Amino acid sequence: MKQDNQIVEYHLTASAFNWEIKPGKIISAWGFNNQVPGPVLKAKKGDTLVVHVQNNLPEPTMVHWHGIRLPATMDGTGEVQQPILPGESFEYRFIVPDAGTFWYHSHQNETVQMERGMYGGIVIEDDTDPVLDEEKVLVLDDMQLNASNEFTQHGVVGRWIERHDGREGSTNLINGKEYVQLYMHAGQKERWRIINAASARYFKLSLEGRPFKIIATDGGLLEEARTATELLITPGERFDIVAGPFEEGEVFAIQSLPYNRVTMLKAKKQQYARVQVMDKKPSIAVLPSKLAVINRLAPQDAPVTRKVKLSVDPSLKHVIDFRVNKKMHGMDAPVMVDDLQVWEVANTSLMDHPFHLHGFFFQVLEENGQAPAYSAWKDTYNLTPRSVLKIAWMPDNRPGMWMYHCHIIEHHAAGMMANFEVVDPLKPSSGKKETISRCHP
Numbered sequence: 001m002k003q004d005n006q007i008v009e010y011h012l013t014a015s016a017f018n019w020e021i022k023p024g025k026i027i028s029a030w031g032f033n034n035q036v037p038g039p040v041l042k043a044k045k046g047d048t049l050v051v052h053v054q055n056n057l058p059e060p061t062m063v064h065w066h067g068i069r070l071p072a073t074m075d076g077t078g079e080v081q082q083p084i085l086p087g088e089s090f091e092y093r094f095i096v097p098d099a100g101t102f103w104y105h106s107h108q109n110e111t112v113q114m115e116r117g118m119y120g121g122i123v124i125e126d127d128t129d130p131v132l133d134e135e136k137v138l139v140l141d142d143m144q145l146n147a148s149n150e151f152t153q154h155g156v157v158g159r160w161i162e163r164h165d166g167r168e169g170s171t172n173l174i175n176g177k178e179y180v181q182l183y184m185h186a187g188q189k190e191r192w193r194i195i196n197a198a199s200a201r202y203f204k205l206s207l208e209g210r211p212f213k214i215i216a217t218d219g220g221l222l223e224e225a226r227t228a229t230e231l232l233i234t235p236g237e238r239f240d241i242v243a244g245p246f247e248e249g250e251v252f253a254i255q256s257l258p259y260n261r262v263t264m265l266k267a268k269k270q271q272y273a274r275v276q277v278m279d280k281k282p283s284i285a286v287l288p289s290k291l292a293v294i295n296r297l298a299p300q301d302a303p304v305t306r307k308v309k310l311s312v313d314p315s316l317k318h319v320i321d322f323r324v325n326k327k328m329h330g331m332d333a334p335v336m337v338d339d340l341q342v343w344e345v346a347n348t349s350l351m352d353h354p355f356h357l358h359g360f361f362f363q364v365l366e367e368n369g370q371a372p373a374y375s376a377w378k379d380t381y382n383l384t385p386r387s388v389l390k391i392a393w394m395p396d397n398r399p400g401m402w403m404y405h406c407h408i409i410e411h412h413a414a415g416m417m418a419n420f421e422v423v424d425p426l427k428p429s430s431g432k433k434e435t436i437s438r439c440h441p
């Protein structure tokens, strides 16, 4: 019997507080409810999530619900709401129409607010989810701290590298803790919902070579589980994996293997957590061979309706500029409700960029002329240097202002983003013209 949809309410208070990332190592974090990450918000598919956000920070903020197909007015960007001023609050209210792993994060002064810890996981469950023995939500992040564990920026050269590469640091966190200790039982299979909340870190997951199964990504379950030993998770992306079964006494690290995204600083292998396998317990896990059905939105050769070009160009003022269709913080043409979108997103630069579309899931039709290895609903997808992605997505009836951007937060801040309006042809458009969503350096 299907349970009736519920109203699920949460209170999130944004503030500054001290946070211990490992014994004796204390940072002055910014976050929700005095914890990094903020609490995991849980609901069932179809529920209404009501989140009261109280801002006790010394500056304005806004919260974006990354991956949730909500109305434009609830998207938490400067295009659709006034920032929540210090001392004020805002009530976000929306239905959660899809099961999966999502996340929330500040969408104001992100290079500071997100870096300091303003993010958290969202888990939307459904009765059709596979049954696993346990579940872990693993929110990945890295911080760049100085010797006194402060977030200060590191000189002219450091700032230049940070603008180019995005801010990466060697303090690696899972759920706000440095080199955290995790436990699981031998003989069991767990669902790990992995969220990359880092500003710029490309996380290439490895369980020291142990195979795992990938079962879901940004928009929910894949059609079938895929076995892997490595998995690239770029900023903003989510993947759910099944880990185990392991043997009693096994100990291994959750690590990130080097991924060369053409940065100035060289990628290194990084340790994120240590997993200790405890005594054996019986397993009730059932992973069906067919997890979901993903209907194709369009054939691979569908005609392109729009071209989006991500570029990094020489600039007099900043040495390099991060742009979309030659503009920084630009405005793209509107799209009509129910008008299938087939976009060719090209990365002409010599570095990687994770492309994120707000509010809608897309399917990759083609990457550099090749159909993808499997179907998936995505809202964030990495573009390697000089690559071309062909994606399809459907603007359903949620008119308003939306955006897409590079999810390397420093690139986004530097201009690699654009707004666009979804227009209901039966209703007049807001007529909003070119707007700049933030002040940038």
Ligand code: C2O
Binding pocket: 064, 066, 105, 107, 236, 356, 358, 405, 407
């Ligand atoms: Cu996580 Cu504008 O995005």
Ligand code: CU
Binding pocket: 352, 353, 354, 406, 407, 408, 411, 412, 416
């Ligand atoms: Cu980028």
